[in-house]
Amino acid sequence: KLTIGVLLSGSGSNLEAILDACENDDLPVRVAVVVASRPDAYGITRAQQHGIPTLVMNKERYVNPLEADALIVNTLQHHHVEYVVMAGYMRKLTHVLLNAFPQRVLNIHPALLPAFPGAHAIREAFDAGVKVTGVTIHFANEVYDEGPIIAQHALDVRQDETLEILEARIHSVEHVLYPQVLRLLATHDMVITGKKVCVYPKSDAAGSGV
Numbered sequence: 001k002l003t004i005g006v007l008l009s010g011s012g013s014n015l016e017a018i019l020d021a022c023e024n025d026d027l028p029v030r031v032a033v034v035v036a037s038r039p040d041a042y043g044i045t046r047a048q049q050h051g052i053p054t055l056v057m058n059k060e061r062y063v064n065p066l067e068a069d070a071l072i073v074n075t076l077q078h079h080h081v082e083y084v085v086m087a088g089y090m091r092k093l094t095h096v097l098l099n100a101f102p103q104r105v106l107n108i109h110p111a112l113l114p115a116f117p118g119a120h121a122i123r124e125a126f127d128a129g130v131k132v133t134g135v136t137i138h139f140a141n142e143v144y145d146e147g148p149i150i151a152q153h154a155l156d157v158r159q160d161e162t163l164e165i166l167e168a169r170i171h172s173v174e175h176v177l178y179p180q181v182l183r184l185l186a187t188h189d190m191v192i193t194g195k196k197v198c199v200y201p202k203s204d205a206a207g208s209g210v
């Protein structure tokens, strides 16, 4: 199983979807630890309900972002995390974390990047009157909501729908897409060239098959 650590700041509905897929859909992934950037994140409760250890950060711990990331890296390594999965983590990563997990940090974003990066993507897309929006999952780099794109799912914006309905539809797509991408990650090789990601069946390390 692929061992992951999930970073979040809020409700944690994506964490829940991943855990649900692990428990009910044979997703070959194990969530070893959850890191919350704030003590009031409901995702902490969800993690605890599933018996997953948590690291809860707070303002004091974030005074120095480099030290904060060093603490997070320590915790992730302690739990033997192979991939870091950001699920609504509203903090910029520093090179301390990115260098510790090179090309091994994923992020989900509720818009079709590079359109509408930032913390209010669904509303900004809705207000901009776009006819198509969606969800992006990508490898993270030091720029918030940037980095090589692994998968995108597009949604038509319906002319009579409210922001709340669009939000709910985007979240439903997220809850399907993240487990799908994690399954791909666990079973395939992802090769990053510049901003492009190519996905191949896992190379046979033993050299037998071919």
Ligand code: GAR
Pocket: 008, 009, 010, 011, 012, 013, 014, 015, 043, 087, 088, 089, 108, 109, 110, 117, 118, 119, 120, 121, 145, 171, 174
């Ligand atoms: C998700 O919609 C995720 O795409 C978004 O935060 C939400 C977290 O929801 N992330 C970003 O906007 C990143 N820029 P959740 O806590 O219920 O999983």
